[in-house]
Amino acid sequence: MKPVRTELQNLRTRGLDTKSTLEIVRLLNREDARVAAAVKRELSNIARAVDAIVASLRNGGRLFYVGAGTSGRLAVLDASEIPPTYGTPPEMVQAFIAGGDKALTQAVEGAEDSVENGARVLARAQVTKRDVVVGIAASGTTPYVLGAIEWAKKRGCVTIGITSNRDSPLARAVKVAITPRTGPEPIAGSTRMKAGTSQKMVLNMLSTASMVRLGRVYDNWMMRVALTNQKLRKRGSRILQEAAGVSVSTAEHVLRQSGHNMPAAFVMLKTGASVSDAKKRLVASQGHLRQAIEMQSTQRGKGLRTRGK
Secondary structure, eight states, X not given: OOOOGGGSOOGGGTTGGGSOHHHHHHHHHHHHHHHHHHHHTTHHHHHHHHHHHHHHHHTTOOEEEEEOHHHHHHHHHHHHHHHHHHOOOTTTEEEEETTGGGGGTSOOTTGGGOHHHHXXXXXXXXXXXXXXXXXXXXXXXXXXHHHHHHHHHHTTOEEEEEOSOTTSHHHHHSSEEEOOOOOSOSSTTOTTTHHHHHHXXXXXXXXXXXXXXXXXXXXXXXXXXXXXXXXXXXXXXXXXXXXXXXXXXXXXXXXXXXXXXXXXHHHHHHHOOOHHHHHHHHHHTTTOHHHHHHEEEOTTOSOEEETTO
16 A cells, blocks of 8 residues: 555664764654644635534534544543643543554553444444534544544435545535645654644644633633632632632632632623622523623513623
8 A cells, every 4th residue: 555644764864873962853743833834724614614613513413523543532532631720521532543442551452443433332322413523533534533433424414524634534524625735744654643743733723712712711811710719719719810810819709609610700800799699690591601791680670681682
């Protein structure tokens, strides 16, 4: 078989084992510098993918990532950090890695070769046409990922692929293909390097931009961070203080009033609303912070309406 581009030898790093330590890290850094440019060329496709994800999540759908090896580990990392960062329910963004949890810390040989297992994990999760499925594979040929994508397509899901090989089966199979051409790795075939870095960047963009579009960020403030330890409680108080332009004592007082509900506390600080009214605004706006702030109570207290409408 003709090797895919990510498996070829990189001519720029030949003789790597004869270099000094400084020369080695310089070469690696130069190769890494090419990744951002490769991702930049895919921004229009990334934006298309974000719009599809946002439409799904607004309609009660979910986002699923599927990958193997490095791709799967990066997917699990991204999915696991969404709830504490943006206050989402854990089922909203989920990730599956070939070989299951064991594969997060060690190689599970052969796990990625099963088309059936890729389909099976989505079936168990009861994926429906309202959901979005993202397949991640540097080569674009991983059977586990392709099995998941084919199953999702049959259910009418929007499918997205992230791969470094534009002409791969994965890129051809999905509705939206994101294909940063990172080229041969510094160490031939070690796609945990540039290809993995590009996947991390793309996943960051997909999840972050989706959460911003859903209004789970105000300005560029992380307004839904989980206040689960002392450091994060201090961070939450500081964010409220700076974003609302109030004193530390005021921010902490309102945060306590809200039951340490950061979004509600912020709406209270920005509008003067009561705890109850702030929470009603958030429900009415589907959690969209800016929209919740722009709403105002009707004078007769029969609900909420958007200012100016």
